[in-house]
Amino acid sequence: MSAVRTLTVDDDLALCRVGYERGELLRPDSGADDAHRYRIDPRSSLVADGLVLLELADDGIRLLDTNGLPITVRDLRRFRILVKIADRHAEGPVAPVPAQPTASVGSPDLVDLRLDALDNDLLDGVDFAVIGASGSVGDECIVLEATADGFVVAYRDRGVASVLFTSRSLAQARAVFLDEACWLGADRGRGTYVGRSQAVGTEDWTPAQVVAAYERRLLGDD
Secondary structure, three states: OEEEEEOOOOOOOEEEEOOOOOOOOEEEOOOOOOOEEEEEOOOOHHHHOOOOEEEEEOOEEEEEOOOOOEOOHHHHHHOOOEEEEEOOOOOOOOOOOOOOOOOOOOOHHHHHHHHHHHHOOOOEOOOEEEOOOOOOOOOEEEEEEEEOOEEEEEEEEOOEEEEEEEEOOHHHHHHHHHHHHHHHHHHOOOOOOOOOOOOOOOOOOOHHHHHHHHHHOOOOOO
């Protein structure tokens, strides 16, 4: 028996998981020293836009996309729906979630995004570039840049940039940026999308469904 509702910015939930982060199941934070501990990030526009659902089930808690499909813990972290508050065996109080930062050159948000792309086994300055955090921009790569109006994701080829996606939401731009960079990396034989095929039949999806699919990285056969 389970109940599903929309996750909101007022859900200040402390959650935990024991074991591999590719899974989906979470539980209320028990404080156990062998647990990975998390907190919902209320800054996430994906949460504010109602694109994440909360399922309370007999075996624990799952966060779902707008199609009702579970989002893995790794993807929840990647798109900053969950923030890790303690590593295994870590001690000390839980730090409060800071106020919404401004994503500018060298900002922690852009630095974290670069690290997320590296975590996908992509090459900085070759497969991707985060302007303000990466050291170089390759001849052909996926680029994310913070502008006065929001965030731009573009495909850069020999100095010519083609805009793929724009949003005032860093969370949404992050999702598209990582997805596009992973597909480009897969074409080159590296990254987490190697061996996957892109899905078809998504032409009639609403914008909310598209962003939810990006955040889960569901446009493949995962």
